Amino acid sequence: MLKNIVKNLEPSSTLKINEISRQLEENGEKIYKFGFGQSPFQIPTSIVNELKNNAHQNKYLPMQGLIDLRKSVAKYTSAKKDYNYSPENIIIGPGSKELMFLLHVIFDGEIILPAPSWVSYAPQATIARNKIKTIQTKRENNWFPTGSEIEEIILKDKKKNYLLFLNSPNNPSGQICGNLEEIGEIAKKYNLIILSDEIYSELSFIDNYKSISNFCPEKTIISTGLSKWCGAGGWRLGYFIIPESLKIIKDTLNVLASETFSAVSAPIQYAAIQAYDGDHKRYINLSKEILKAVGNYVYENLRSNNVLINKPQGGFYLMPEFISAKFNSSSEMCNNILKATGVALLPGSDFGFNKKRMLARLSFTDFDGNFFMKEYEKNKNLNNEVIKKLAPKIVDGVDKLKKWSASI
Numbered sequence: 001m002l003k004n005i006v007k008n009l010e011p012s013s014t015l016k017i018n019e020i021s022r023q024l025e026e027n028g029e030k031i032y033k034f035g036f037g038q039s040p041f042q043i044p045t046s047i048v049n050e051l052k053n054n055a056h057q058n059k060y061l062p063m064q065g066l067i068d069l070r071k072s073v074a075k076y077t078s079a080k081k082d083y084n085y086s087p088e089n090i091i092i093g094p095g096s097k098e099l100m101f102l103l104h105v106i107f108d109g110e111i112i113l114p115a116p117s118w119v120s121y122a123p124q125a126t127i128a129r130n131k132i133k134t135i136q137t138k139r140e141n142n143w144f145p146t147g148s149e150i151e152e153i154i155l156k157d158k159k160k161n162y163l164l165f166l167n168s169p170n171n172p173s174g175q176i177c178g179n180l181e182e183i184g185e186i187a188k189k190y191n192l193i194i195l196s197d198e199i200y201s202e203l204s205f206i207d208n209y210k211s212i213s214n215f216c217p218e219k220t221i222i223s224t225g226l227s228k229w230c231g232a233g234g235w236r237l238g239y240f241i242i243p244e245s246l247k248i249i250k251d252t253l254n255v256l257a258s259e260t261f262s263a264v265s266a267p268i269q270y271a272a273i274q275a276y277d278g279d280h281k282r283y284i285n286l287s288k289e290i291l292k293a294v295g296n297y298v299y300e301n302l303r304s305n306n307v308l309i310n311k312p313q314g315g316f317y318l319m320p321e322f323i324s325a326k327f328n329s330s331s332e333m334c335n336n337i338l339k340a341t342g343v344a345l346l347p348g349s350d351f352g353f354n355k356k357r358m359l360a361r362l363s364f365t366d367f368d369g370n371f372f373m374k375e376y377e378k379n380k381n382l383n384n385e386v387i388k389k390l391a392p393k394i395v396d397g398v399d400k401l402k403k404w405s406a407s408i
Helices: 013-026 045-053 067-081 096-106 121-127 147-154 180-189 244-259 266-277 281-302 330-341 369-379 384-390 392-407
Strands: 090-093 110-115 131-136 162-167 192-197 220-225 238-241 360-363
Touching: 045 266, 067 090, 067 238, 067 266, 090 096, 090 244, 096 121, 096 192, 096 220, 096 238, 096 244, 110 121, 110 147, 121 131, 131 147, 147 162, 147 180, 162 180, 180 192, 281 369, 281 384, 281 392, 330 360, 330 392, 369 384, 384 392
Parallel strands: 110 131, 110 162, 162 192, 192 220
Antiparallel strands: 090 238, 220 238
16 A cells, blocks of 8 residues: 555654653653754744634645745845845745755755765755765764765766755754765866755844855755744744855756745735844844853753763754663664653664664754743843753753763
Protein backbone atom coordinates (compact mmCIF):
# COMPACT_ATOMS: atom_id res chain seq x y z
CA MET A 1 0.00 0.00 0.00
CA LEU A 2 2.82 2.43 0.89
CA LYS A 3 5.77 3.40 -1.26
CA ASN A 4 9.09 2.09 0.04
CA ILE A 5 10.53 5.60 0.16
CA VAL A 6 8.15 6.66 2.95
CA LYS A 7 7.89 3.44 4.97
CA ASN A 8 10.78 4.28 7.29
CA LEU A 9 9.99 7.96 7.73
CA GLU A 10 8.97 9.14 11.19
CA PRO A 11 7.18 12.30 12.33
CA SER A 12 9.37 15.41 12.60
CA SER A 13 11.36 15.03 15.82
CA THR A 14 10.75 18.66 16.83
CA LEU A 15 6.98 18.21 16.69
CA LYS A 16 7.24 14.78 18.26
CA ILE A 17 9.16 16.02 21.33
CA ASN A 18 6.55 18.75 21.82
CA GLU A 19 3.79 16.14 21.88
CA ILE A 20 5.75 13.88 24.25
CA SER A 21 6.40 16.82 26.60
CA ARG A 22 2.73 17.81 26.55
CA GLN A 23 1.59 14.26 27.33
CA LEU A 24 4.04 13.92 30.23
CA GLU A 25 2.82 17.23 31.67
CA GLU A 26 -0.79 16.07 31.38
CA ASN A 27 0.24 12.99 33.38
CA GLY A 28 1.41 15.28 36.18
CA GLU A 29 5.15 15.22 35.53
CA LYS A 30 7.25 18.39 35.64
CA ILE A 31 8.87 18.77 32.23
CA TYR A 32 11.43 21.31 31.11
CA LYS A 33 10.61 21.92 27.46
CA PHE A 34 14.11 22.37 26.06
CA GLY A 35 13.31 20.23 23.00
CA PHE A 36 10.86 22.34 21.02
CA GLY A 37 11.96 25.57 19.33
CA GLN A 38 9.18 28.11 19.43
CA SER A 39 9.39 31.84 20.10
CA PRO A 40 8.39 32.63 23.70
CA PHE A 41 7.11 36.08 22.70
CA GLN A 42 3.64 37.14 21.61
CA ILE A 43 3.02 38.57 18.15
CA PRO A 44 3.24 42.40 18.13
CA THR A 45 -0.18 43.90 18.84
CA SER A 46 -0.26 46.02 15.69
CA ILE A 47 0.13 42.89 13.53
CA VAL A 48 -2.57 41.02 15.47
CA ASN A 49 -4.91 43.98 15.01
CA GLU A 50 -4.34 43.84 11.27
CA LEU A 51 -5.37 40.19 11.31
CA LYS A 52 -8.58 41.12 13.12
CA ASN A 53 -9.22 43.95 10.67
CA ASN A 54 -8.81 41.59 7.73
CA ALA A 55 -10.68 38.56 9.01
CA HIS A 56 -13.33 39.25 6.37
CA GLN A 57 -10.88 38.71 3.49
CA ASN A 58 -12.19 35.53 1.93
CA LYS A 59 -11.03 35.61 -1.68
CA TYR A 60 -8.32 33.44 -3.16
CA LEU A 61 -5.17 35.50 -3.58
CA PRO A 62 -2.57 35.19 -6.36
CA MET A 63 -0.64 31.95 -5.98
CA GLN A 64 2.66 33.86 -5.80
CA GLY A 65 1.26 35.94 -2.97
CA LEU A 66 -0.57 39.22 -2.34
CA ILE A 67 1.16 41.89 -4.43
CA ASP A 68 1.12 44.49 -1.63
CA LEU A 69 2.78 42.00 0.71
CA ARG A 70 5.40 41.12 -1.88
CA LYS A 71 6.11 44.82 -2.38
CA SER A 72 6.59 45.25 1.37
CA VAL A 73 8.89 42.22 1.62
CA ALA A 74 10.93 43.34 -1.40
CA LYS A 75 11.39 46.85 0.00
CA TYR A 76 12.26 45.56 3.48
CA THR A 77 14.75 42.99 2.18
CA SER A 78 16.38 45.27 -0.40
CA ALA A 79 17.17 47.80 2.34
CA LYS A 80 18.67 45.11 4.58
CA LYS A 81 20.66 43.28 1.90
CA ASP A 82 21.74 46.33 -0.12
CA TYR A 83 20.48 44.51 -3.23
CA ASN A 84 17.52 45.45 -5.40
CA TYR A 85 14.80 42.80 -5.11
CA SER A 86 11.43 43.27 -6.79
CA PRO A 87 8.00 41.86 -5.86
CA GLU A 88 8.42 39.42 -8.75
CA ASN A 89 11.36 37.85 -6.88
CA ILE A 90 9.09 36.89 -3.97
CA ILE A 91 6.97 33.76 -3.47
CA ILE A 92 4.71 33.64 -0.39
CA GLY A 93 4.06 30.18 1.02
CA PRO A 94 2.28 28.52 3.97
CA GLY A 95 5.50 28.52 5.95
CA SER A 96 8.96 28.29 4.42
CA LYS A 97 8.95 24.54 5.11
CA GLU A 98 6.43 23.90 2.31
CA LEU A 99 8.45 25.99 -0.14
CA MET A 100 11.61 24.07 0.76
CA PHE A 101 9.85 20.80 0.05
CA LEU A 102 8.72 22.02 -3.36
CA LEU A 103 12.29 23.13 -4.08
CA HIS A 104 13.46 19.59 -3.31
CA VAL A 105 10.82 18.25 -5.69
CA ILE A 106 11.91 20.37 -8.67
CA PHE A 107 15.69 20.33 -8.14
CA ASP A 108 17.66 18.04 -10.44
CA GLY A 109 20.95 17.37 -8.69
CA GLU A 110 22.45 16.49 -5.32
CA ILE A 111 21.73 18.07 -1.95
CA ILE A 112 24.64 19.14 0.25
CA LEU A 113 23.75 19.19 3.93
CA PRO A 114 26.11 20.26 6.70
CA ALA A 115 25.78 18.28 9.91
CA PRO A 116 24.19 19.75 11.91
CA SER A 117 21.18 20.73 9.84
CA TRP A 118 17.52 21.36 10.65
CA VAL A 119 15.65 18.08 11.07
CA SER A 120 13.38 18.41 8.02
CA TYR A 121 15.96 19.07 5.27
CA ALA A 122 17.03 15.42 4.93
CA PRO A 123 13.56 13.79 5.11
CA GLN A 124 12.27 16.23 2.50
CA ALA A 125 15.19 15.35 0.21
CA THR A 126 14.47 11.66 0.74
CA ILE A 127 10.78 12.05 -0.13
CA ALA A 128 11.79 13.94 -3.30
CA ARG A 129 14.28 11.13 -4.13
CA ASN A 130 17.28 13.44 -4.05
CA LYS A 131 20.73 12.15 -3.13
CA ILE A 132 22.25 13.74 -0.05
CA LYS A 133 25.91 14.51 0.55
CA THR A 134 26.59 15.23 4.23
CA ILE A 135 29.49 17.28 5.56
CA GLN A 136 30.40 16.51 9.17
CA THR A 137 31.33 19.95 10.46
CA LYS A 138 33.62 20.87 13.36
CA ARG A 139 33.10 22.84 16.55
CA GLU A 140 36.10 25.08 15.78
CA ASN A 141 34.36 26.14 12.52
CA ASN A 142 31.18 27.07 14.41
CA TRP A 143 29.60 23.89 13.02
CA PHE A 144 29.63 25.21 9.43
CA PRO A 145 31.32 23.68 6.36
CA THR A 146 34.49 25.13 4.92
CA GLY A 147 34.79 26.07 1.26
CA SER A 148 37.22 23.23 0.67
CA GLU A 149 34.81 20.67 2.18
CA ILE A 150 32.07 21.83 -0.19
CA GLU A 151 34.44 21.89 -3.15
CA GLU A 152 35.65 18.36 -2.40
CA ILE A 153 32.12 17.05 -2.97
CA ILE A 154 31.61 19.05 -6.17
CA LEU A 155 34.94 18.01 -7.70
CA LYS A 156 33.85 14.37 -7.68
CA ASP A 157 31.42 15.27 -10.46
CA LYS A 158 31.54 18.88 -11.63
CA LYS A 159 28.83 18.29 -14.24
CA LYS A 160 26.13 17.77 -11.64
CA ASN A 161 23.99 20.48 -10.10
CA TYR A 162 24.29 20.99 -6.34
CA LEU A 163 22.03 22.62 -3.78
CA LEU A 164 23.59 23.62 -0.46
CA PHE A 165 21.37 24.27 2.55
CA LEU A 166 22.91 26.94 4.75
CA ASN A 167 21.14 28.00 7.95
CA SER A 168 22.64 30.97 9.83
CA PRO A 169 21.96 31.62 12.69
CA ASN A 170 21.81 27.89 12.90
CA ASN A 171 19.29 25.45 14.23
CA PRO A 172 20.49 23.45 16.21
CA SER A 173 23.85 25.02 17.11
CA GLY A 174 22.93 28.67 17.64
CA GLN A 175 26.03 29.68 15.66
CA ILE A 176 26.54 32.14 12.81
CA CYS A 177 28.51 31.28 9.68
CA GLY A 178 31.79 33.18 9.55
CA ASN A 179 33.11 32.10 6.15
CA LEU A 180 30.30 33.25 3.86
CA GLU A 181 32.57 34.96 1.35
CA GLU A 182 34.57 31.75 0.91
CA ILE A 183 31.40 29.72 0.34
CA GLY A 184 30.10 32.36 -2.06
CA GLU A 185 33.22 32.02 -4.20
CA ILE A 186 32.65 28.27 -4.46
CA ALA A 187 29.06 28.87 -5.58
CA LYS A 188 30.22 31.29 -8.30
CA LYS A 189 32.82 28.80 -9.52
CA TYR A 190 30.59 25.72 -9.87
CA ASN A 191 26.99 24.58 -10.49
CA LEU A 192 26.08 25.32 -6.90
CA ILE A 193 22.90 27.03 -5.70
CA ILE A 194 22.52 28.00 -2.04
CA LEU A 195 19.30 27.88 -0.07
CA SER A 196 19.98 30.42 2.66
CA ASP A 197 17.59 29.62 5.51
CA GLU A 198 17.47 32.94 7.36
CA ILE A 199 14.47 32.30 9.57
CA TYR A 200 16.54 33.34 12.64
CA SER A 201 18.39 36.24 10.99
CA GLU A 202 16.42 38.94 12.83
CA LEU A 203 17.50 37.30 16.08
CA SER A 204 21.25 37.55 15.49
CA PHE A 205 23.17 38.54 18.63
CA ILE A 206 26.04 39.82 16.49
CA ASP A 207 25.98 43.30 15.00
CA ASN A 208 26.09 43.66 11.21
CA TYR A 209 24.62 40.25 10.43
CA LYS A 210 25.62 39.10 6.95
CA SER A 211 23.84 36.75 4.58
CA ILE A 212 25.46 34.63 1.89
CA SER A 213 23.35 36.79 -0.45
CA ASN A 214 25.64 39.71 0.43
CA PHE A 215 28.45 37.83 -1.30
CA CYS A 216 26.67 35.75 -3.94
CA PRO A 217 23.14 37.10 -4.56
CA GLU A 218 22.81 35.62 -8.03
CA LYS A 219 23.19 32.03 -6.71
CA THR A 220 21.24 32.46 -3.45
CA ILE A 221 17.61 31.72 -2.63
CA ILE A 222 16.68 33.41 0.65
CA SER A 223 14.15 31.59 2.81
CA THR A 224 12.51 33.20 5.82
CA GLY A 225 9.16 34.18 7.34
CA LEU A 226 7.23 35.27 10.42
CA SER A 227 7.57 32.28 12.73
CA LYS A 228 10.70 33.13 14.75
CA TRP A 229 11.23 36.90 14.98
CA CYS A 230 7.50 37.67 15.03
CA GLY A 231 6.39 34.80 17.26
CA ALA A 232 3.89 33.72 14.59
CA GLY A 233 4.82 30.08 14.01
CA GLY A 234 1.17 29.04 14.02
CA TRP A 235 0.25 31.55 11.32
CA ARG A 236 2.27 29.59 8.77
CA LEU A 237 3.59 32.33 6.52
CA GLY A 238 7.01 32.11 4.93
CA TYR A 239 8.55 33.18 1.68
CA PHE A 240 11.37 32.68 -0.80
CA ILE A 241 13.32 35.50 -2.41
CA ILE A 242 14.67 34.25 -5.71
CA PRO A 243 16.99 36.37 -7.89
CA GLU A 244 16.33 36.96 -11.58
CA SER A 245 19.23 34.66 -12.45
CA LEU A 246 17.21 31.75 -10.99
CA LYS A 247 13.89 32.76 -12.57
CA ILE A 248 13.30 29.25 -13.90
CA ILE A 249 13.19 28.00 -10.31
CA LYS A 250 10.70 30.69 -9.30
CA ASP A 251 8.46 29.99 -12.29
CA THR A 252 8.49 26.25 -11.67
CA LEU A 253 7.76 26.70 -7.96
CA ASN A 254 4.76 28.79 -8.94
CA VAL A 255 3.46 25.92 -11.06
CA LEU A 256 3.82 23.46 -8.17
CA ALA A 257 2.27 25.96 -5.76
CA SER A 258 -0.77 26.18 -8.01
CA GLU A 259 -1.20 22.41 -7.77
CA THR A 260 -0.56 22.09 -4.02
CA PHE A 261 -1.35 24.90 -1.56
CA SER A 262 -2.90 27.28 -4.16
CA ALA A 263 -2.45 30.38 -1.97
CA VAL A 264 -1.70 31.32 1.62
CA SER A 265 -4.59 32.37 3.89
CA ALA A 266 -5.81 35.81 2.81
CA PRO A 267 -6.23 37.37 6.30
CA ILE A 268 -2.72 36.23 7.27
CA GLN A 269 -1.19 37.80 4.15
CA TYR A 270 -2.96 41.13 4.71
CA ALA A 271 -1.83 41.16 8.34
CA ALA A 272 1.76 40.35 7.34
CA ILE A 273 2.02 43.63 5.44
CA GLN A 274 2.14 45.36 8.81
CA ALA A 275 5.01 43.06 9.86
CA TYR A 276 7.20 44.52 7.11
CA ASP A 277 5.80 48.05 6.77
CA GLY A 278 5.52 48.75 10.49
CA ASP A 279 8.31 49.74 12.86
CA HIS A 280 9.08 46.71 15.04
CA LYS A 281 12.68 47.53 15.90
CA ARG A 282 11.93 47.91 19.60
CA TYR A 283 10.12 44.57 19.75
CA ILE A 284 12.93 42.81 17.87
CA ASN A 285 15.67 44.42 19.97
CA LEU A 286 13.95 43.51 23.23
CA SER A 287 13.49 39.94 21.99
CA LYS A 288 17.17 39.67 21.01
CA GLU A 289 18.43 41.15 24.28
CA ILE A 290 16.33 38.77 26.36
CA LEU A 291 17.23 35.71 24.30
CA LYS A 292 20.91 36.62 24.36
CA ALA A 293 20.87 37.03 28.15
CA VAL A 294 19.00 33.75 28.71
CA GLY A 295 21.23 31.91 26.21
CA ASN A 296 24.38 33.24 27.88
CA TYR A 297 23.03 32.15 31.26
CA VAL A 298 22.58 28.61 29.96
CA TYR A 299 26.02 28.66 28.37
CA GLU A 300 27.82 29.95 31.48
CA ASN A 301 26.03 27.60 33.87
CA LEU A 302 26.04 24.41 31.82
CA ARG A 303 29.53 24.33 30.33
CA SER A 304 32.12 22.33 32.28
CA ASN A 305 34.85 19.77 31.79
CA ASN A 306 32.05 17.31 31.04
CA VAL A 307 30.00 19.56 28.76
CA LEU A 308 31.43 21.24 25.66
CA ILE A 309 29.32 24.06 24.31
CA ASN A 310 29.69 27.12 22.05
CA LYS A 311 28.41 30.50 23.20
CA PRO A 312 25.13 31.32 21.41
CA GLN A 313 25.29 33.84 18.57
CA GLY A 314 21.66 34.01 17.51
CA GLY A 315 18.24 32.36 17.60
CA PHE A 316 17.32 30.32 20.66
CA TYR A 317 19.40 27.14 20.61
CA LEU A 318 22.58 25.69 22.05
CA MET A 319 24.20 22.37 21.24
CA PRO A 320 25.92 20.83 24.28
CA GLU A 321 28.12 17.78 23.96
CA PHE A 322 28.17 15.56 27.04
CA ILE A 323 31.61 14.07 26.53
CA SER A 324 31.52 11.84 29.64
CA ALA A 325 28.20 10.23 28.71
CA LYS A 326 28.40 6.51 27.90
CA PHE A 327 25.37 5.51 25.88
CA ASN A 328 24.85 3.59 22.65
CA SER A 329 23.41 6.66 20.97
CA SER A 330 22.57 10.30 21.57
CA SER A 331 18.91 9.30 21.39
CA GLU A 332 19.38 6.87 24.26
CA MET A 333 21.17 9.61 26.19
CA CYS A 334 18.30 12.08 25.69
CA ASN A 335 15.78 9.46 26.82
CA ASN A 336 17.85 8.91 29.96
CA ILE A 337 18.02 12.67 30.61
CA LEU A 338 14.26 13.01 30.22
CA LYS A 339 13.54 10.17 32.66
CA ALA A 340 16.17 11.25 35.19
CA THR A 341 15.62 15.02 35.15
CA GLY A 342 12.45 15.88 33.25
CA VAL A 343 14.54 17.89 30.76
CA ALA A 344 13.45 17.31 27.16
CA LEU A 345 16.24 17.62 24.58
CA LEU A 346 16.66 16.48 20.98
CA PRO A 347 19.53 14.11 20.12
CA GLY A 348 22.33 15.20 17.80
CA SER A 349 21.58 12.26 15.51
CA ASP A 350 18.32 13.98 14.50
CA PHE A 351 20.45 16.74 12.96
CA GLY A 352 22.79 14.54 10.96
CA PHE A 353 25.51 13.70 13.49
CA ASN A 354 26.84 10.22 14.10
CA LYS A 355 24.62 8.70 16.77
CA LYS A 356 27.69 7.85 18.87
CA ARG A 357 28.45 11.53 19.49
CA MET A 358 26.73 12.61 22.68
CA LEU A 359 25.37 15.85 21.25
CA ALA A 360 21.94 17.35 21.89
CA ARG A 361 19.97 20.43 20.94
CA LEU A 362 18.78 22.64 23.75
CA SER A 363 16.12 25.30 23.15
CA PHE A 364 16.14 28.03 25.82
CA THR A 365 12.58 29.28 25.29
CA ASP A 366 10.69 27.68 28.18
CA PHE A 367 9.62 30.94 29.81
CA ASP A 368 6.80 33.49 29.56
CA GLY A 369 8.23 35.85 26.97
CA ASN A 370 5.42 38.39 27.21
CA PHE A 371 5.81 38.78 30.98
CA PHE A 372 9.62 38.84 30.67
CA MET A 373 9.47 41.57 28.02
CA LYS A 374 7.13 43.77 30.10
CA GLU A 375 9.34 43.44 33.18
CA TYR A 376 12.49 44.14 31.20
CA GLU A 377 10.94 47.26 29.67
CA LYS A 378 10.25 48.54 33.19
CA ASN A 379 13.51 47.60 34.91
CA LYS A 380 16.11 47.44 32.11
CA ASN A 381 18.00 44.72 33.92
CA LEU A 382 19.05 41.30 32.66
CA ASN A 383 21.35 40.04 35.40
CA ASN A 384 21.24 36.49 36.74
CA GLU A 385 18.80 37.37 39.51
CA VAL A 386 16.34 38.69 36.94
CA ILE A 387 16.70 35.54 34.85
CA LYS A 388 16.13 33.38 37.94
CA LYS A 389 12.94 35.30 38.64
CA LEU A 390 11.57 35.55 35.09
CA ALA A 391 12.82 32.28 33.57
CA PRO A 392 12.70 29.85 36.53
CA LYS A 393 12.23 26.72 34.40
CA ILE A 394 15.34 27.59 32.40
CA VAL A 395 17.33 27.99 35.61
CA ASP A 396 15.98 24.82 37.24
CA GLY A 397 16.34 22.75 34.07
CA VAL A 398 19.95 23.83 33.54
CA ASP A 399 20.74 23.01 37.16
CA LYS A 400 19.28 19.52 36.75
CA LEU A 401 21.23 19.00 33.53
CA LYS A 402 24.45 20.11 35.17
CA LYS A 403 23.95 17.73 38.10
CA TRP A 404 23.10 14.90 35.71
CA SER A 405 26.24 15.50 33.64
CA ALA A 406 28.39 15.51 36.79
CA SER A 407 26.91 12.21 37.95
CA ILE A 408 27.51 10.09 34.85
